[in-house]
Amino acid sequence: TDEELEVLAGSKWQMVANEMREDIIAEHAELEEVIGDFLQTHGITQEKFLWAHKILLSRAMTFYREGGSRLMVLGPGQDMFNHSCEAVGYEDVKLETAEGKEMLVIRAFKPFGEGEQAFYSYSPASNGRLLLMGGFVVPENPFDSVELMLTFPVNPSSAPLFRQLAEGLRSAPLADGAAVAEETQDEFLQLLPPPPERPTEAALHVRLMAKTLSDQLERVLAFLRLDELSRSLGADGLNSDRLAASDRDANARRRALTKLRALLQQLRGRFARSEAEDAAELAAGCADPRRARALEVLLGEKRLFRLALQLIDEKTDTVDVA
Incomplete structure (x- = not known):
């Protein structure tokens, strides 16, 4: 509703x-x-x-097919298995072919005892995705995430450097028959317009997660420093050495940290209520279970913004001390 x-x-x-x-x-x-x-x-x-x-x-489950197509499958008994965040990966549920027939194969990711409930992983999905696709959430979900989407102007000199930085982005490429999650590809860079035309813009997508948050923020900072160099130098004198030098430049790093902090604060400001208010309502026992599940989604995202801002402040303090 x-x-x-x-x-x-x-x-x-x-x-x-x-x-x-x-x-x-x-x-x-x-x-x-x-x-x-x-x-x-x-x-x-x-x-x-x-x-x-x-x-x-x-x-149902959706599976990746060779060539990029997808197949939705609802197997007998498959929906009786509940989701586990413990089974990280895509080997426990696969679509396989044997003797010309496609089969839905569910494998135990660990030994299960008699009478013990067996789980599999629906995907490394955040609570937002679990809520929309399954109608449930997992408290303290380790795959909770928030997304950053940034765009940068690109010129012939900066395009190779943007591609170079993109090589360090995390992603989980899917093999034929692997289960699909919308959040599978964690980070990517898209140059626009696509080849063979010369790109004029770079779109960066990053899914921030608690377990890799510090490293992810560092990669975003590298893109921000490259953007600043590209704007100041234009197509002249921009190279990988200049980009590496900007990492050692305390002023350049501080400016990038300031930009990133402002962006994170802006995104956190979209929420109508604070993290503390959501946590207090859940702790008091929310009467409406649907509202409680939605609050769990918001709480996970607000938690990540708080952690990210704390890390930005720590990194800024380190620059100031140096």
Whole structure:
């Protein structure tokens, strides 16, 4: 409902949920134009169509296919397994081919005893994704994340350096038959427009996570320093040596830290309430379970912004002391 979506204000998942709902409603409208009599005869209203989509999304798994296509699978008994954050990776659930037949294969990622509940990993997904796709959240989810998206102007001299920095970005490439999560590719750089045209803009996407937060922030700082050099030097004199030197330049590092801090504060400012307010409501026992799950999503994201800003302050203090 709109009221439930309003709880997610400030999170990207509010926008994602709205877009998903609009797409499903539009799909139902298209079907009505083609098979309206069939839908009416069987009582398939817009509300029931939305419900059916929720069931499918919360139960089925999507698999990557060679060439980039995807296949949605709902296997008998597969939806009885609950999600575990412990099974990190993509080997416990795969789509495999044997004797010309495709099979959904679920493997135990560790020994399970008799009577013990067996789990598998739905993917290294944040609580936002788990909420939208499965209707549940995991307290203290280690895969909670917030996204940074930055764009930088590119010239012929800076484009190779942007590509060079992009080689250090974390990503988890998928093999044929691996389960797909929207958050699988953690970080990437996209040069626009794509080849063979000469790029004029670089779009950086980073999914910040607690376990790798410091290293990720350092990579973003490198992009910010390159952007500053590119703007000041233009196409003349910009090279990898100048970029490396900027890392040793205390003033350049401080300016990059200041920019990144301002960006993180701006993103955190989109939330209507503080982390402490959300935590207090959950601790008091939220009466509405749907609201409680949405608050867990917000709490995880606000926690990450707080940790990121603390790290930025620590890095700034180190520069000042030096």
